[in-house]
Amino acid sequence: MSLVRLNIKGISYSQTQNGAYALILNEEDGERKLPIVIGAFEAQSIAIALEKEIRPPRPLTHDLFKNFADRFAIVVKQVIIHKLVDGVFYSSIICERDNLEEIIDARTSDAIALALRFKAPIFTYKAILEKAGIYLKSTPSKKKKISKQEETILEELILGDDAESTPKKAEDFSKYTLKELKAMLNDAVNNEDYERAASIRDEVSKRS
Template sequence: MSLVRLSIKGISYSQTQNGAYALILNEVDGERKLPIVIGAFEAQSIAIALEKEIRPPRPLTHDLFKTFADRFDIVVKQVIIHKLVDGVFYSSMICERDKIEEIIDARTSDAIALALRFDAPIFTYKNILDKAGIYLNMSSEDKSDSEESDDILSTPETFGNTSSDEEIKNTYAKYTLAELNDLMDQAVQDEDYEKAAKIRDEITKRES
């Protein structure tokens, strides 16, 4: 399976789920986006790592891990989002010490927070992006405006939100597949990635 490199587009606050944030990952050589719902602490840690000039007065957990790893010559070489099961993303960190590599299981938000601190690349497999990626169909001018307005804001990570399958089913059960695709396109245009992810999850379940 081929790997696809991802970059971080931004973090947005969830409009429907208190204390949750949507982490938006970009396909580096494509147009797809991978939205993942994460908690407030992880969102803060990722935002601080993105804003290089912000330094907390005391080290956060991920900063402490980085300091610990540096002292013992451990390097995080890359992060791979390697599995998506029932809406939950699974990730691994590829670490190296004394030229010996180890693979460590990690929550996706933790793995990305550490990848930023180690300047490590983030990857996923093509089949995961095919399944959970969302296309953003915009003109070049609209893309430019959207990128200028992106704002980095100071459970397991999921594709969409942590609502139960029954809640999602009740919300979208009345829509046909064509209507769901139209709703998802509108949510993406509105940059409501959390809603788009939930709709995409429902479409994937119906088509499987």
């Protein structure tokens, strides 16, 4: 099966799940995006790894794993998002020690947090991207600078501040027809509401 390399585009607030975030992965040589809902702790860990100049006063769990691996000469070579079942992504961490390769099962959020610390590439299979990726018809020719909202999100994640928010009930998409869902998906993508788009995509996938 063909592998596709992914890069991290950013992190946004979850609009439907209180305390959750949407991690946006971008196809390296294409226009599709892969939104993955992750927890606040994992989002904080990923945000800190992205902001290389910020160092927490004490090692986070993923930093501890990196220090442990370095001490015992274990290297993370790559991360592969290899399966998607009922909206849940499954990942493998490909490690190497003394020229021996091992494959370790991991949550996708943990795998990506570690990939950043080891500067390891992130991949998924073409079939998964075709099933779960959100295709944007056009993208700017120049790389967009980080927005003020994204800066605020990163700041709050890094500093560990809890944003004031009212718990929001997850939207029920089961009552909509497939045609309505596809129209809603297009609207969500156009509005860059990737977390909602991911939820709609999962409902469409269940019916296909």
